[in-house]
Amino acid sequence: MHVGRVAVVTGGASGMGASICEHLARRGDRVAVLDVNGDAAQQMAENLRGRGAQAMSCSVDVSDRAAVEETLAQVRGELGPVEILVTSAAISRWEAFSEIPLDSWERVLAVNLTGTFHCLQAAIPDMVAAGWGRIVTITSSAVQIMTSNHAHYVASKGGVVALTRAVSSEYAQLGITANTIAPHIIDTPMLRQARAELGDPTGDGGASRIPVGRLGTGDDIAAACLYLCSEEASYITGQLFGVNGGAVA
Ligand SMILES: NC(=O)c1ccc[n+]([C@@H]2O[C@H](COP(=O)([O-])OP(=O)(O)OC[C@H]3O[C@@H](n4cnc5c(N)ncnc54)[C@H](O)[C@@H]3O)[C@@H](O)[C@H]2O)c1
Numbered sequence: 001m002h003v004g005r006v007a008v009v010t011g012g013a014s015g016m017g018a019s020i021c022e023h024l025a026r027r028g029d030r031v032a033v034l035d036v037n038g039d040a041a042q043q044m045a046e047n048l049r050g051r052g053a054q055a056m057s058c059s060v061d062v063s064d065r066a067a068v069e070e071t072l073a074q075v076r077g078e079l080g081p082v083e084i085l086v087t088s089a090a091i092s093r094w095e096a097f098s099e100i101p102l103d104s105w106e107r108v109l110a111v112n113l114t115g116t117f118h119c120l121q122a123a124i125p126d127m128v129a130a131g132w133g134r135i136v137t138i139t140s141s142a143v144q145i146m147t148s149n150h151a152h153y154v155a156s157k158g159g160v161v162a163l164t165r166a167v168s169s170e171y172a173q174l175g176i177t178a179n180t181i182a183p184h185i186i187d188t189p190m191l192r193q194a195r196a197e198l199g200d201p202t203g204d205g206g207a208s209r210i211p212v213g214r215l216g217t218g219d220d221i222a223a224a225c226l227y228l229c230s231e232e233a234s235y236i237t238g239q240l241f242g243v244n245g246g247a248v249a
Pocket of ligand 1: 011017115
C-alpha cells in the first residue's frame with residue numbers, strides 16, 4: 001500500500017504540473033500546488049480537496065528565493081516536511097539568438113534554472129532529515145534535438161539536466177533520488193501558446209511527426225513522474241527520462 005507523502009509541485013496550476021498534482025492526490029499524497037498564478041493554484045487545490053484529497057496552494061514566483069523559503073515553511077506548517085518535489089514551473093520564449101535581449105535571457109534562466117535551484121536547495125534539508133526523498137525536475141526534449149530560436153530556454157533546460165545529475169550524486173546515499181523528465185510536444189497551454197506564435201505547419205500540432213501518432217498529455221508525464229516518485233524507483237537516480245512518443249531515440 002502507498003504511504004501518503006507530502007508532495008510539492010511547482011507550476012502545479014497548469015499543464016503537466018496540474019496533471020501531476022491530480023495523480024499524486026489520487027494516490028493519497030498531500031499536495032502543495034505552487035504557482036505564480038495564485039488564483040489558478042487555489043482553484044486546483046480546491047478541486048483536489050473537493051475530491052477528498054489534502055491539498056493547499058501557494059502563490060509564489062520560484063525565482064524569488066525568500067518567497068520560496070517562506071512558501072516551503074508554510075507547506076511544512078500545514079502538510080509536514082517536504083518528501084517529494086516536482087519542479088514543473090517554467091517559461092518559454094521564442095527569439096532568434098542574435099535578438100535575445102539580456103533581460104529576456106536573464107528571466108528565462110532565473111525562472112527555469114535558478115528557480116529549480118532555489119526549490120531544490122530549500123526542500124532537500126527535509127529529505128535529508130527523513131532519510132527519504134524524491135525529486136523530479138522537468139527539462140525538455142529541446143536539449144536532445146535541434147531547436148532554433150530558443151537558445152535561452154534550451155540553455156536553461158540543459159542546466160536543469162546538469163543540476164539534477166549533480167544533486168543526485170550528492171544525495172544518492174541518503175535515500176534521495178533526483179531524476180529529470182524530458183517531455184516532447186505535450187498538449188498544454190505552453191504548447192498551444194507556442195503554436196499560436198510559431199504556427200502549425202503540419203496542421204495537427206505536430207502529431208504526425210511523432211512515432212506513436214499523437215501529442216503527449218499531462219497524464220503521460222504524470223505516469224512517469226509518479227513512478228519516479230514511488231518507493232519502487234529507489235534504484236533510479238540521476239537519469240534523464242524521455243517521455244516523447246518515440247520521437248527521441
Ligand atoms: N508542453 C510541452 O510540450 C513541453 C515540452 C518540453 C518541456 N516542457 C516543460 O514542462 C514543464 C511544464 O510545462 P507546461 O507545458 O505544463 O506549461 P504551462 O505553461 O501549462 O505550465 C507552467 C506553469 O508554470 C507556472 N510558472 C511560470 N513561471 C513561474 C514562476 N516564476 N514561478 C512559479 N510558477 C511559474 C505557470 O503559471 C504555469 O502554471 C515546463 O518546465 C516546460 O518547460 C513542456
